[in-house]
Structures are given as structure tokens and as C-alpha cells.
Amino acid sequence: MESFNLLLDGFADAATPINLLWALLGVTIGTAVGVLPGIGPALTVALLLPLTFRLEPTGALILFAGVYYGGMYGGSTSAILLNTPGESASMVAAMEGNKMARSGRAASALATAAIGSFVAGTMATILLTFVAQPFAEIAVGFTPADYVAMMAIAFVTVASLLGASPLKGFASLVIGLTIGLVGIESQSGQARLTFGLPSLLDGIDVVVVVIALFAIGEVFAHALRGGGGGTVTPLKGRAVLTREDWRRSWPAWLRGTAFGFPIGALPAGGAEIPTFLSYATEKNLSKHKDEFGHGAIEGVAGPEAANNAAAAGVLVPLLTIGLPTSATAAVILTAFQSYGLQPGPQLFSESGPLVYALLASLFIGNLMLLVLNLPLARVWARLLQIPAYAIYAAILVFATLGALASGGGFADLLLLYVIGLLGVLMTMADVPVAPAIVGLILGPLFETQLQRALQISEGDPSVLFDSMLSIVLWSVAGLGLVLPPLVSRLKKRTAGV
Amino acid sequence: MPPPATQDEGRTAPSEKRGRRLAGPLPYVVAAVLAVVLVVVTVVRGGAADVTNEALGDQQLKIMAPADPGGGWDQTSRAMQASLKELAGRTEVYNVGGAGGTIGLSQFAQLDGQSHQLMTTGLIMVGAIAANGSANTLDEVTPLARLTTDSQVIVVPAESDIMTMEDLADRMRDQLSSVSFAGGSAGGAEQILAGLVAKDLELNPGDVNYIAHSGGGEAVATLLSGSAVAGISGISEIKAQIDAGQMRALAVSSAERVGVLPDVPTLRESDIDVELTNWRGVVAPAGITTEQEQALESLVMAMTETDEWQETLAREGWGDVALAGPQFETFLDDEIVRTTQIVDELGLSEEQR
Numbered sequence: 001m002e003s004f005n006l007l008l009d010g011f012a013d014a015a016t017p018i019n020l021l022w023a024l025l026g027v028t029i030g031t032a033v034g035v036l037p038g039i040g041p042a043l044t045v046a047l048l049l050p051l052t053f054r055l056e057p058t059g060a061l062i063l064f065a066g067v068y069y070g071g072m073y074g075g076s077t078s079a080i081l082l083n084t085p086g087e088s089a090s091m092v093a094a095m096e097g098n099k100m101a102r103s104g105r106a107a108s109a110l111a112t113a114a115i116g117s118f119v120a121g122t123m124a125t126i127l128l129t130f131v132a133q134p135f136a137e138i139a140v141g142f143t144p145a146d147y148v149a150m151m152a153i154a155f156v157t158v159a160s161l162l163g164a165s166p167l168k169g170f171a172s173l174v175i176g177l178t179i180g181l182v183g184i185e186s187q188s189g190q191a192r193l194t195f196g197l198p199s200l201l202d203g204i205d206v207v208v209v210v211i212a213l214f215a216i217g218e219v220f221a222h223a224l225r226g227g228g229g230g231t232v233t234p235l236k237g238r239a240v241l242t243r244e245d246w247r248r249s250w251p252a253w254l255r256g257t258a259f260g261f262p263i264g265a266l267p268a269g270g271a272e273i274p275t276f277l278s279y280a281t282e283k284n285l286s287k288h289k290d291e292f293g294h295g296a297i298e299g300v301a302g303p304e305a306a307n308n309a310a311a312a313g314v315l316v317p318l319l320t321i322g323l324p325t326s327a328t329a330a331v332i333l334t335a336f337q338s339y340g341l342q343p344g345p346q347l348f349s350e351s352g353p354l355v356y357a358l359l360a361s362l363f364i365g366n367l368m369l370l371v372l373n374l375p376l377a378r379v380w381a382r383l384l385q386i387p388a389y390a391i392y393a394a395i396l397v398f399a400t401l402g403a404l405a406s407g408g409g410f411a412d413l414l415l416l417y418v419i420g421l422l423g424v425l426m427t428m429a430d431v432p433v434a435p436a437i438v439g440l441i442l443g444p445l446f447e448t449q450l451q452r453a454l455q456i457s458e459g460d461p462s463v464l465f466d467s468m469l470s471i472v473l474w475s476v477a478g479l480g481l482v483l484p485p486l487v488s489r490l491k492k493r494t495a496g497v
Numbered sequence: 498m499p500p501p502a503t504q505d506e507g508r509t510a511p512s513e514k515r516g517r518r519l520a521g522p523l524p525y526v527v528a529a530v531l532a533v534v535l536v537v538v539t540v541v542r543g544g545a546a547d548v549t550n551e552a553l554g555d556q557q558l559k560i561m562a563p564a565d566p567g568g569g570w571d572q573t574s575r576a577m578q579a580s581l582k583e584l585a586g587r588t589e590v591y592n593v594g595g596a597g598g599t600i601g602l603s604q605f606a607q608l609d610g611q612s613h614q615l616m617t618t619g620l621i622m623v624g625a626i627a628a629n630g631s632a633n634t635l636d637e638v639t640p641l642a643r644l645t646t647d648s649q650v651i652v653v654p655a656e657s658d659i660m661t662m663e664d665l666a667d668r669m670r671d672q673l674s675s676v677s678f679a680g681g682s683a684g685g686a687e688q689i690l691a692g693l694v695a696k697d698l699e700l701n702p703g704d705v706n707y708i709a710h711s712g713g714g715e716a717v718a719t720l721l722s723g724s725a726v727a728g729i730s731g732i733s734e735i736k737a738q739i740d741a742g743q744m745r746a747l748a749v750s751s752a753e754r755v756g757v758l759p760d761v762p763t764l765r766e767s768d769i770d771v772e773l774t775n776w777r778g779v780v781a782p783a784g785i786t787t788e789q790e791q792a793l794e795s796l797v798m799a800m801t802e803t804d805e806w807q808e809t810l811a812r813e814g815w816g817d818v819a820l821a822g823p824q825f826e827t828f829l830d831d832e833i834v835r836t837t838q839i840v841d842e843l844g845l846s847e848e849q850r
Contacts, residue, residue: 042565043592046571046575049575140718140721140722141722141723142718142722143719143722143723143724144719144722144724145724183596184596184629184683185683186682186683186709186710186711187683187708187709188683188845189628189629189682189683189684189709189845191629196632198596198599198600198603198631198632198633199600199603201595201596201599201600201629202594202595202596202600203595267714267715267718267721268715268718317718321717321721321737321738322737322738323714323717323718323721324714325714325715325718327565329714330568330714333714334572337733337812337813338812340812342736342737342740343737344737344738344740344741345737345738345741345743346737346740346741452708452719452724453724455677455706455708456677456706456708456724456725458674458675458706
């Protein structure tokens with residue numbers, strides 16, 4: 001009850017005209033940089049930071065929070081319309097969302113992403129306000145061994161992302177795992193698969209690979225097949241979201257939030273794993289399994305909600321323990337410190353009014369983003385009526401700009417087109433590209449945590465099953481592996497009888 | 498001081514363009530989208546300004562931060578940008594992250610003779626050059642000045658039975674491999690410190706059980722989960738946990754005690770003859786003239802005396818160790834010799850693989 005009153009005070013602070021203006025500016029900039037692949041909220045906040053040293057802390061932090069949340073909304077727009085995910089966590093939304101856009105349902109896909117982001121963002125912010133402290137205490141208890149078990153669950157769910165042919169799916173996964181090996185290995189400092197090129201030492205940026213495989217690969221595969229005339233899709237239907245869309249979207253939003261917030265709150269959780277888990281869950285639970293891979297609305301609603309809830313989850317360790325667990329969080333931490341505020345166990349008691357103003361502004365920012373994005377959905381969707389050749393040209397420009405902006409300069413541009421060529425071959429051979437991204441993201445995470453766990457135990461593998469938590473997680477992974485085929489066999493049997 | 502008008506333009510422009518996009522029909526929409534993209538790119542990349550400065554060859558000063566946004570080099574570069582405003586006009590900061598700064602170094606080494614280009618550097622780059630077997634070294638740049646220093650702190654979780662640095666040293670002598678250290682990236686300042694401590698205890702630095710993390714935050718998470726026995730971190734990254742009583746600070750790595758942790762002894766006070774600080778400095782490309790070098794050194798040293806810079810040092814808790822000219826070059830040479838040797842002994846260097 002006390003935190004509720006404090007939150008009301010926070011709303012009073014955040015709702016001053018000047019602070020509302022900062023919030024609006026933040027969400028607008030955030031949406032703009034989110035739309036453009038390669039420029040993330042981290043870079044944007046880092047650039048704004050020196051400009052805001054003379055601002056009072058509340059206004060500056062509200063601005064940064066707006067950029068952070070806005071980036072999450074914007075990322076899904078380019079993913080859905082142009083199949084060019086602005087960041088890796090929007091990849092899953094691109095898979096189903098772009099298929100929807102291509103069948104004339106771009107406005108619905110954008111709307112379910114925007115409303116899903118709002119629902120998830122709001123619920124996650126409520127959780128952040130009231131249960132951040134107990135949540136953080138559990139979250140920091142996760143040992144490297146527990147993370148290994150959690151990654152195992154993620155790997156099991158990957159099966160549902162593999163696509164129609166398991167063989168091609170696995171081939172794609174191996175491509176991703178291999179790309180993930182490039183660069184300096186974290187524990188030994190040894191370089192792998194860098195071929196003596198300094199620009200490969202730090203590995204290949206996930207964003208570059210995502211843009212290359214999704215956007216570049218698709219554009220060139222399309223050009224090779226010929227046929228640049230016509231529009232990508234006709235627009236269908238009048239309503240942005242039909243009653244049926246609502247009915248299918250809302251459970252997915254809730255489930256996505258349930259995955260996103262807790263995993264986002266884990267120090268090494270991240271935003272990608274919950275989107276994978278959400279997609280797999282929606283696919284398993286859906287009555288419209290056949291639509292998955294061809295534009296199922298649940299496949300956009302769930303992962304987008306998960307993505308946004310994870311973004312709020314990341315603020316749990318940041319505010320309660322002072323642990324930055326993503327690049328943007330690290331920059332926001334710098335912002336806190338530049339105002340002489342130290343996020344950590346004492347932040348809520350020492351700088352309470354400021355924290356609650358920040359939390360209140362997250363609610364306000366979310367609402368602003370919904371108001372900003374929902375009417376835009378139809379406007380954005382009409383963009384697809386431009387002739388296809390123009391769209392594909394725009395995708396190329398966009399993708400190239402994105403790779404340049406992600407910071408590697410010429411080297412990243414070269415990589416973009418080399419991997420893009422790989423993407424063309426994959427698209428032409430009907431090999432799905434999503435598993436490659438999954439391998440690229442999960443592979444290095446899994447390897448690092450496994451190495452850490454084994455190094456701490458001095459090489460004793462029993463450490464992996466040492467805690468109650470890891471045993472539970474391994475069991476879930478095991479069930480995830482065994483249950484789906486078992487259930488479908490049972491269903492077949494009952495159907496046969 | 499009000500912020501310059503150019504920055505305000507940069508910040509409000511995107512929202513104006515967005516407003517137009519809502520109103521217009523399709524061609525306008527497309528035009529507006531492209532405009533937003535251009536504005537964003539311009540804002541992000543920083544516009545050109547007509548700065549005239551003799552020493553810089555009439556060019557705008559550019560500072561490369563050889564790391565991603567948010568880290569120490571990025572913060573140092575941006576602090577320099579702010580403090581140089583009155584001395585050298587607008588300065589552009591850009592990031593070339595990765596591999597302990599050696600990726601940035603490999604690009605910077607190509608800028609031969611361009612006196613308007615600067616790069617931040619420091620102990621971590623010295624260590625990374627040795628560990629990565631980098632093709633480029635600091636021989637290919639012109640050292641200008643050392644700027645700041647960050648002390649490191651050795652901690653254990655609060656519930657640990659290790660109470661002092663002497664206890665930890667005993668545990669290390671007992672069985673080195675059972676004392677796992679959580680810290681930053683492989684070959685970074687934290688692992689170098691762990692190696693130096695082991696060496697001082699007459700143990701083999703290569704046997705230190707060091708668990709590398711890609712950032713200070715991750716290492717703190719591993720420590721809080723109770724998995725590692727001890728941790729090494731920059732003070733600013735773990736001060737909150739120390740203050741909250743979740744971590745116990747055993748020793749700091751600097752020559753003298755640190756102002757923010759007055760009760761924590763130095764390693765020397767704990768009978769370990771090691772001193773290591775995570776220093777940062779600034780370099781110019783090779784091939785610049787002696788006059789240009791001297792002009793840049795005076796510019797940087799003048800910068801360290803500005804109020805803006807001193808405020809930054811106080812805010813970040815960095816030590817003021819400004820040092821230029823031959824003294825800095827001697828210091829740098831000593832650091833390279835010591836660091837290369839310990840990186841070798843840690844089993845991290847290229848030749849040993």
C-alpha cells in the first residue's frame with residue numbers, strides 16, 4: 001500500500017508538463033531509432049547523455065526510459081513491414097509478422113504488436129513497481145549451472161522453429177552455431193575462426209547477421225526469381241483487429257508477459273530467449289497450427305509481448321541491485337551515476353521520489369507509445385502498396401544503413417553482403433533462416449555458462465545437477481523433449497478409435 | 498551555461514518530422530521516413546562544424562573510443578569531448594568496439610600523420626595486445642598523456658568465511674585452483690591483478706581459476722549467486738554491493754587507500770607487494786610532427802585543468818594522474834613490459850597456444 005501511495009506521488013511528479021514533454025521526446029526518438037536497424041537505444045542514450053548533464057535528474061531519466069521503451073516498439077515495425085528486424089529480439093515477430101504483412105494483414109500485425117507491447121509493458125511495469133525487490137533476490141541466486149539448464153529448455157523449444165524439414169532446420173542451426181564461434185573465446189581469450197582478420201576478433205554482430213539473412217537474402221532471392229512488378233500485397237479488410245484477432249491475441253499477450261518479465265529480470269536472461277519460448281508455446285497451444293509459418297497472429301502477439309516485458313524485467317536488477325544486464329541498462333546506470341545516484345539496494349529508500357517518478361513515467365510512456373503507434377499501423381501498412389521493386393530497394397538501403405550504423409564500418413558492410421549471399425543460397429534451397437539466428441544467439445550463451453559452471457566446480461560435471469532449481473529446469477527441458485510427440489501420438493490414437 | 502543551439506535542433510527535429518508524416522499522403526510518408534532516417538543518422542554521427550585550430554591542421558578534432566558505448570573508454574572520450582569544448586570547439590566521438598580495444602587500434606594505426614585524430618587507450622589495451630597477439634601495437638601510435646586511474650578492489654561475498662586479504666592469500670597458497678575469481682574479460686585488468694597476486698605469493702599465475710565475464714555487471718551477478726569464491730572489480734561497479742553489505746571488500750589495488758572506501762587496506766598493507774591501477778590515457782596517430790605532438794599534449798593537459806574535467810573526475814571517482822611527455826612514455830614502456838610478462842605467465846598469450 002505504501003508503494004502504491006509513493007507511485008501516486010510519482011505520477012504527480014512525472015505528469016508535470018515539462019516531464020511529459022521529456023517522455024514524449026524520448027518515446028519519439030526511441031521509436032525512430034528502433035525502426036532503423038543497427039542504431040539501438042544504447043547508442044542513442046550514450047549520445048544524449050552528455051547533452052543532459054545540465055538537466056535535472058528526473059527529466060533526464062524520464063527521457064532515457066522513453067528512448068528505451070520506444071526502441072522496443074519501433075523494432076517490431078521494420079521487422080513486420082520489411083522483414084528487417086531492428087534488433088535480435090524482434091526476429092521472431094518478423095517471422096510471422098512479415099508473412100501476415102505479405103498476405104495483406106500488415107495493419108493487424110502492427111496493431112497486435114503495438115497493443116501487445118502496451119499490455120506487456122504495463123503489466124511488467126506494475127510487477128517492477130511492486131515485486132522488484134523479492135524478484136531480484138531470487139534472480140541473483142541463479143548460478144551458471146542453473147543458466148545451463150535454462151538454455152537446455154531454450155534449445156528444446158528451438159525444435160518448433162526448425163520449420164517443415166527437420167534436416168534443413170538442423171543444417172540452419174549448425175550454420176548459426178558456427179557463426180557464433182567466430183571471435184575471441186570468452187574464457188581463454190583465444191581467437192577462433194577469425195582467419196587473422198582483426199575485425200572478426202570480436203565476433204560477428206548478431207544484428208548484422210539478422211539483417212543479412214532476413215533482409216539481404218530475401219531481396220536478392222526475390223530479384224533472382226524475377227518479377228519486380230506489382231505490389232507486395234493488397235490490403236485486406238477494414239478493421240485493424242477483428243474480434244477473432246482479439247480473441248487469439250490476448251492470451252498470447254499474457255503468456256508472452258509471463259515469459260518475458262521473469263527471464264528479463266535474470267542477470268543473464270536477455271530478451272531473446274523469452275521470445276523463442278513464447279513462440280514455441282503459442283505454436284503448441286494454438287488451434288491454428290497450420291497457420292504458423294504463414295502468418296499466425298499469435299506468433300506476433302506473444303513474442304512481441306515477451307520482448308517488451310523482458311525490457312521492463314531488465315530494470316529489476318538495474319534498480320534493485322545496480323546490476324546492468326544489457327547494453328542499454330549499462331548506459332542508463334552511467335546516467336544514474338552521473339547524477340550521484342547509485343542504483344542498488346538503497347536506491348528505493350534513498351531516492352524514492354525519483355524512482356517512483358521514473359516508474360510512473362514508464363506507465364505514461366507506454367500509453368504514449370500506444371497512442372503514437374496504433375494510428376500509425378494503418379499508415380505504415382499502406383507503405384506496402386508501393387511497387388515491390390521500390391520496397392525491395394528500400395529494404396536494401398535500410399539494411400545497409402543499419403549495418404553501417406551498428407558500428408563496424410566497412411568490415412560490417414562486407415560481412416553483411418557475404419552473409420547475405422549465404423542467405424540467398426539458404427532461401428533458394430528452402431532452408432529456414434530463423435534456426436541459424438537461434439543458434440547464433442543461444443550457442444555462445446550456452447557455451448559460456450557451461451564453461452563457467454565447470455570452471456567453478458574444477459571440472460566436476462555433477463555441478464550441473466547440484467541445485468534444486470537446476471533439477472527442476474532440466475526436468476522441464478526433458479518434458480519439452482518427450483511430451484509433444486507423446487501427446488500427438490495419443491491424439492492420433494484417440495482420433496483413430 | 499545553456500546548451501548550444503545546434504544540439505537543440507538535433508533533438509527536436511525527429512518529432513517534427515513525425516508530425517508531418519501523420520498528416521501527409523503516401524509520397525509524403527515515404528519522404529518523411531527517409532527524412533527521419535537522415536536526421537537520426539546525422540544526430541547519431543554528429544554533424545560537421547567549422548572548427549579552426551592551428552595544431553589540428555584546421556580540422557575538427559575526432560576522438561575514437563575503442564569500445565562500445567557505456568564503458569570506461571567511452572565515458573573518458575565523452576568527458577574529453579565536453580571538457581575540450583571551450584579549448585578546441587566541437588569534437589566528434591566515435592566508437593570502434595571490441596577485443597580489448599585492439600580492433601579500434603588496428604583502424605587507428607591506419608591514420609598516419611592525421612593530427613586531428615585521437616584515441617583513448619589504457620591498461621586493458623596493453624593487456625589485450627599481448628593476449629590477442631595483435632598485429633598492431635602501441636608502437637604505431639604517438640603517446641600523448643595519461644589521464645585517469647581507477648583502482649580495483651578484491652571482494653568476497655558477505656557470507657564467506659574469508660575475512661581479510663591474508664585469509665584469501667592463505668586459501669590461495671593452500672589450493673590455488675579451488676579459489677575461483679570472478680572478474681571482467683580474459684586478459685583484462687582484473688585477470689592481470691589476479692595473476693600478479695598469485696605471482697607475489699610464489700604461485701603459478703597460470704593456475705589461477707579465473708572466470709571471465711564480458712562486463713562488470715555480469716561478474717557481480719556470478720558473485721551474488723555465491724558461485725565464485727572471490728571477485729575482482731573496478732570500485733565503481735561494485736560499490737553499491739559493498740555499501741549494502743552484500744560484499745566484503747578485502748583490499749584495493751592502488752598504492753594508497755581510496756577515498757570512497759577509506760577502511761579497506763591496500764594490497765601492500767596486506768603483505769602483498771602488488772600495485773595495479775586501471776589507467777586510461779590518450780594517443781595520437783604515428784607520423785605527426787614534434788610541434789603537433791607538443792601542441793596536442795598542451796591541449797590535453799590544459800583540458801585536465803578545466804572545471805568540467807575536474808567535475809567529471811569527482812563524479813566518476815577517477816583518480817587524477819595527468820602525465821604527459823617523456824614521463825608518460827617511460828610509464829607506458831614499463832606497463833607494456835610488466836603486462837606482457839604476466840599475460841604470458843597467465844597462459845593467455847598467442848605463442849603459448
